[in-house]
Structure formats: structure tokens, C-alpha cells
Amino acid sequence: DADLQDPPELLTDMRAAMRSQGADVVYAVRRKREGETIFKKITAAFFYRMLDRITDTPIPLDTGDFRLMTRRALDAFLSLPEQARFIRGMVAWVGFKQVPFPYDRHERHAGETKYPLGKMIRFALDAITGFSTAPLRFASHVGLILTGLSALLVLYIVAGWLMGAA
Template sequence: MNKTDRPAISVVAPCFNEEGVLPEFLQRVGAVLDRLAATAGPEAAGSGSTEIVLVDDGSTDGTWRVMAEAAARDRRVVAVRLMRNHGHQLALTAGLSICRGARILIIDADLQDPPELLPDMMTLMDEGADVVYGQRRLREGESLFKRGTAAAFYRLIGRLTDVEIPCDTGDFRLVDRRILDLLLAMPERHRFIRGMVAWIGGRQVALVYDRKARVAGESKYPLKKMMGFAVDAITGFSVVPLMASMTIGWIMAAVGFAFFLYSIVGWFLGVNLPGWTSLMAAIGLLAGMQFLMLGVIGAYLGRLYDQSKGRPLFMIRDIVGGDR
């Protein structure tokens, strides 16, 4: 697509059971885009045109109906329905692969991240930023446990990888088309998009804001999904857990050798060595560490197996709206 044919801005939002919040989301995003269009100069890419790409990630409520009706009313809205639930990161990837804008705002539909920050993001990008990411100062409506585990996760992954992934950030960001094209060229299935964007590099600038509570509905990231997301992030950006198995192996070998020397010295000195307790403790420790390391290796191997099958990242059922 020629640069002059592109919309100036695409807003991409994955949705899963967001029937209750979508009308307000569309109203607020539409108002922001209207204000930007009214102030856009003739030099803006796409002559100030905009689009909103909504991706239904296998919702079980009326999310698709709301999206399709919005697409019928507003030509800026493009409604995409996936064949089944693929998960947030792949649903987001589907929307990013369809959007056409010169600049792309990634945002969740729950309105915890305010779309009204888009003009400020646009200003930072006008000043030369390739990516403008939202960095959370406050996180309203989230439990102490979730805030604590999120903080611990970002600091852990910062130590495990040489990619600088900003703390206290999500997928809420404005990216340039060049960055998006590079992102879409990355084929991995287990995606950690905020880390992938950080890996690409370029000039990435933070915009600090206060994250609000959900307008409606419940969080789509319970503890189980959060843990799976953390595993995907760590295995996708660090081999430190694999290398740790070698370190632990050397430590356990040293412990075993020390027990060997202890046994030999005791035999020469005629000392009655402890039997059952020490033997079971040593066996239990060694076996536990072996199974732990096998689990780490299995996590990496399982991801290699998934990637080797070469299946599509997502499957689209319907696209409604725009000029599709």
C-alpha cells in the first residue's frame, strides 16, 4: 500500500467477552480520532483518515454482535472474528496484521488504558519517537497481589535477558509502521509482544500515566494465564534457565563429591556413618533438582515443537467493515 493510501492512525483492540464495555470504548476512541482529524494538517499521512480494528477472540457473549453493528454504523470500524479463542497476544497479532495505518495504537478494550492519551503519544512521535509506550504510575482496581507479582515479574525478566523491557508497562503503545512491519516479520507462536517491540529497538519513549480500573466486566488474566504468560516471556527472551541447569549440575556434583570424601574418611576412621536419613535426603535433593531441570528443558522443547509444526498463528472467520 502506498503511503498516501494509508490511514494516518489505526487503533487495534483485541476483545474477549467485552460486550458491556465496547459501546463506551468506541465512543471514547471515536471522539479522540474526531479531534485529531479536525486538527490534522494536509501533510498528515492518509489525509487524516483513521480506522479502528476490533478483534473478537472467540467471545461467548454478544461481543461480535456489538462489533458488527458498530462496523455497519461507522465506516472506520473493522470487525474481525477469529475461528476460536487464540489468546490475547495472538488476537492482537491478528489485528496488527490487518490494520493499515501509518501509526498504530495498541490498546485493550477495557478502558483501563485511556485512549485520550493518543494526542500526547502522537506529539512524542512527531518529535522523532519510533514507539511511545504507556508506563503505569498507578494501577487502580488491582489487588496488592497482582501489583506485587507484576512488579516482581518485570524485574525478574530484566535480570534474565539482555533486552531492556521497560518496567510497569503493558501492550498499550503507539508504534510506527516500520516497527510494526518488523514485528509482523517475527514468526514465533508464543508471543510476548511488548518484549518483541523492545527487542526491535529504535527510539522508544515512555509516557507515564495512571491506569484506571476496568469500566465493566472482569479481568481476562487470572493467575493461571498470568503464569503462562510469564513462562512465554521468559522462555522467549532468555536462556538463563537452561544455563542454570549447568550451574546447578556443577553444584550438585560438588555436593556429591563431598559426600563421597566424607564416606571414605569415615570408613578409614571406623566411624559409624548415618544411614537412612542422610541417604534419603541426598537422593531426594538430587532427584528433585533433576526433575526441576527436566521441566525447564521440557518448556523450551515444547515451544520448539509447537513452532516446528508451522501452523498458522490465528484463523480468521469473518471481517466486516471498512472496504473489506
């Protein structure tokens, strides 16, 4: 991002953490999120915790896309064919040793967010449908319930027809 919310001067420390811990990915974890509304902070916290509960891929909490990756981790990431790219989940999914790098996120120096509420909802739906089987399980259960109810309705109609015909 070019708005300097994620300070590029941290990259040196992130690289040192990568080398000292033998990691392929160092992802920034926001301890504080200055300049964001309470609504944004609460919904983001809720989203990440809910996503953590419904996915099999352990996606780090309170992270963004500010991260440092080795070439081999980046190549593995780039080889993925997904169209709707939930980068945080995809990087977690490719594996490799990944370590957190906590930092305080300061207020945006320039510009404004490119993620209004509608875009954030689409982002959340991409994450949920891309990394969770919960929507598929939900649809399957609803389909089974509706099939069962339909079968009962057919039996009821057939029974009514037979009783009325006798």
C-alpha cells in the same frame, strides 16, 4: 483492550510525543494501577524487576501492551516468527527509538480481567523462556552437576567391584 483501562484519548498525546521526540514506539508506563489487588501489584512489580535482571533485552518496567508504533516498527515486529508472543519483550527487542509515556491507569470500566493467575504464570514463563538464557544456563549447570555425580558413582561402583573381586 476494550475495557477502557488504557484510555484511547491518550493516543493524541502519545502521537505528539512520537513526533516531537522522533520515536518509532511510544509505550505507556503505568504510574498508578487503580482497581488492582495488592497481590497483583506486588507480583507484577516483582516480575518486571526480576525479568530486567535476567534478560539481555532492556524491557521497560511497569508497561503493558498499550503503545503506539510507526509502520516500520510494526512491520519489524510482525516479521518475527515467535509462536508464544511476549509482545512487550518483542517490541523492545526489534529496536528503534522508543520513549515512555507515563499515565495513571484507572479502574476497569467494563468486564473483568482475562488474565487469572494461571494465565499470568504462563505469560511469565513465556517471557522468561523467550527473553532469557537463565533457564538454559540453569539446565546446563544441573546437567553438568548430574553428569559429574554420575561419573563419581560409576567410579565408586567400579572400585567396589574391583575390591570385591580381588
